[in-house]
Amino acid sequence: MPIRLSGADYRRAHEACHNAASLWNFFLASIQEYWKENKTDPTEKEMRHFLYEQRPDLRDGLHAHTVQLILSDLMDAISTYRSNRDSGDNNARAPHREKNYRPLEFSAGFGWRVTPDRQHIALSFGKGHKRITLPLPEIADPKTGEILPPERWGSMQLCWNHNARKWSLHVSVPTPKPPQGNPNIIAAIDEGIINPMTVAIETENSYDVLVINGRHARAIKHYRNTRIATLQEKLSRCVKGSKRWHKLNAKRKRIEAMTDSALHNANHQTTRKVADFIQAHDAGRIVAGDVRDIEKNTRKDEAKRIKNTKNQRRRLSQWSRGKQGTLLEHKTGSTVGHINEAWSSKTCPACQTRNHPNGRGYHCHNCGFTCNRDAVGAINILMRAQHGAYTPIDMDKPIRVKYLRATPIFQPKTVPSME
Ligand SMILES: [Zn+2]
Structure with missing residues (x-):
């Protein structure tokens, strides 16, 4: 407080x-x-x-x-x-x-x-x-x-x-201590840039998927990046340590403090909703696709680095992965296990063909399966956690996708101007 x-x-x-x-x-x-x-x-x-x-x-x-x-x-x-x-x-x-x-x-x-x-x-x-x-x-x-x-x-x-x-x-x-849930029910998590967390759980008669929309956090990050860039540009044009420099620097710090706490809040709200969903399904085992190496590889691999646009790289390095996992562990009382998620967003859960989804939807050119793209990732991770490898889903069970926004849409607070 x-x-x-x-x-x-x-x-x-x-x-x-x-x-x-x-x-x-x-x-x-x-x-x-x-x-x-x-x-x-x-x-x-x-x-x-x-x-x-x-x-x-x-x-x-x-x-x-x-x-x-x-x-x-x-x-x-x-x-x-x-x-x-x-x-x-x-x-x-x-x-x-x-x-x-x-x-x-x-x-x-x-x-x-x-x-x-x-x-x-x-x-x-x-x-x-x-x-x-x-x-x-x-x-x-x-x-x-x-x-x-x-x-x-x-x-x-x-x-x-x-x-x-x-x-x-x-x-x-x-x-x-939060209730632990049934260890035989698995919650599979796909973390991403557009949607910070998607979770899939198989029930007796359906695949339940929750997609958390990350528009709020993206708006904060965008606001932060553009404001800081403008201030940095102005700072570079004044004498370091001058009165104007101090003023601009204080302003930069205020924006950083404000966006830090807004992002912290967004991470908490995202994991709160995911934890509630996991507990409502009595899932006792949490498995997340392993994305922890993406950032490191992006820095190292020159070919990949050039391929990723400047913006893409910036978004990758601001990804709140590790933090979200820890928060979720606190809220559910379970540890989050990791499994390899290679091809999880491309493989068709119905026929196992690999497709290249465009935009936010997934459409299989082989069997016609359509679904939300992040839901596909989470379902494939769930299948791999259950069977050890990507396995076709039970087509008699419908996929029920629920969408929730992490927080209300971000309205940047105006920081008093000093010009
Ligand atoms: Zn297919």
């Missing part, structure tokens, strides 16, 4: 975020030193000792748990890096970048607590420092809409959005 801080608190919070970054940088330097000498990772306890012995001043103005959570974040980042390396990702790098800014985390009951009047929450900045108090927010379960009392809230993060130039409070709340 967005929050407003008074002048003094605003400055104090900024200072604390800088201190948190210095602390992170200290831990990072200590661990790098340790690696050189010992060829192994230090324990968290050893790391705390380095801090107490060498830079006790860095803890000043931060709650002990805030300090501990910064250390835990760094240790987590290192163990993620190690497990990525172990699973064969040679591009994984250990944390190495120094930070200028870190959000502050406050643990429940210690870092933050409800004030005795039950009207405010107080964020602690450690012994001898004034707390920051904020009006008690109202928090509802994101799934059920039920109001959650503060006793059930977990830790909080105080974050500064640099682009929007606003403070916000991120509060973690427990959510009930």
